[in-house]
Amino acid sequence: SHGTALQAQHLPAPVTSASKLQSQRHQLYLLKDGESNGGRGVVVGFLKVGYKKLFLLDQQGAHIEAEPLSVLDFYVAENLQRHGYGRELFDFMLQHKNVEPVMMAYDRPxxxxxxxxxxxYCLTQSVPQVNNFVVFEAFFLNRAATQSRKVPLRKPDGEIKPYSLMEREVVRQEQKAPPWPFVPPHLPQESVSSQRSHSLSVESSPSRAATRAALASAPGSNRDQSPRFxxxxxxxxKRTSSLNRSQLGFH
Known part of the structure; x- marks a missing residue:
């Protein structure tokens, strides 16, 4: 109920309602116990996410504009908490959206x-923000790495030649170079082999469609299953190894 959720989350007013879902492009995930309440079922918990355009501060205090997938509301009935339902619901969302929790923003958690x-998810080191959202340090590290892979290096500006001069220069260079496969000894031989190995690696890698099919075929109701990130x-x-050491008596 709205009243129980508001008391647990210390909110002055509900942030999730049917009318708000109709007017905003948000997604709501529900976890339901279908056997309770005389067979009519009861909601165990819910999770609302959506993309938000945010102005964030990184570790150096620089302003960054981003639009990450954000957790806007998350609640599990208090009498059903600590039973793994929250993780099951959250993992289902991560798998459905294909996103790591560190790359998300969290509204007033x-x-x-x-x-x-x-x-x-080992998310502990948050970066202070001036708004109500919480992001973690690895958000900026992974974002910078992704952008550096996407943006090609700019070639240095050189002298612009007329098209006819450039064309004649290319022809002269082709005439000087011996035909394939007679490669001069000063040129590296691995260029052809590297191109072949690159093409083989691309052909042998799974397609996006196959990856999506594998995720879709995985049962979402399995509580022990988690997204592979x-x-x-x-x-x-790390958590498993530390638990094993504690069980064996090592400290």
């Missing part, structure tokens, strides 16, 4: 939600 992110996997491996 409660202390419980921040503990949830730290426990399951590098940062999330490394976080879970």
């Amino acid at each position: 409660s202390p419980k939600f921040l503990s949830f992110l730290a426990k399951h 590098p940062l999330t996997e490394r976080c879970r491996e």
